[in-house]
Amino acid sequence: MRIDVVTLFPEYFESPLRVSILKRAQESGHVQIVIHNLRDFGIGRHRVTDDAPYGGGGGMVMRPEPIFDAVAHILAEVPEAERMQIPIILLDPAGRRFTQEVAWELAGHPRLVLICGHYEGVDERVREHLATDEISIGDFVLTGGEPAALVILDAVARLVPGVLGDPEAPRHDSFAGSLLEHPHYTRPAVYRGWEVPEVLRSGHHQAIARWRRMQSLRRTWERRPDLLLRAALTEEERSWIARWEAERRALLAPLLEGTAHEEPSAPLPDEGRS
């Protein structure tokens, strides 16, 4: 797979791409990542890439020409029929939310183009007439699209067949099965008096698998109950959850006793603090 990135800050990508899995993925030829400096496509002697917004207001907006020219340069050698299939992705807080499902979808393409916005954003004509996708990595605002592009690069590259040692690994991911991961332990068996659960040291593989599945479910039920709606669960697994629900209700019952039909309680007397 090849991923082209258009950015005003090519240096931003240097060290993240030089270490660990992304480094090895590039060295082995499984993934080719090409960073393009948007400034090289800037306008005039000063290679300008931004300008003041029409209609006034503060800040700067990225001009469309350098971005169109950078993408034209990237796709110049690609035959028209193939070019039409390549996602041209603008990183933007207003985009479609990036999830593991979107990562799998993008990993299915032989090429991607990522465009990093800056300032108040890019000229609307980039969205309308160049970008095929707008993607957000979450509901927060970054100074530019670069960190978001790195997140997408990382999540997508590791799904390319051969990038991870074990070809089964990505399918075993938390979220792949739509449940959170079970706890992991390694040596020592006892650290500061904190013991590794007995079952994991028992060598009883079936009991271990069952314990892990229950831990996964319990953790998901506690922290991300929304994920359970999409999970494929056995009858037994549903019965575990039903038991936890019952235990929770039993714990809450004394606290809620008699509150259902009561008038809102009177304000507490002033405790004398100023």
Ligand code: JF5
């Ligand atoms: C950006 C204008 C893009 O802030 C983001 C972002 C947040 N979630 N996903 C992406 O992108 C950077 C900033 C300003 C356009």
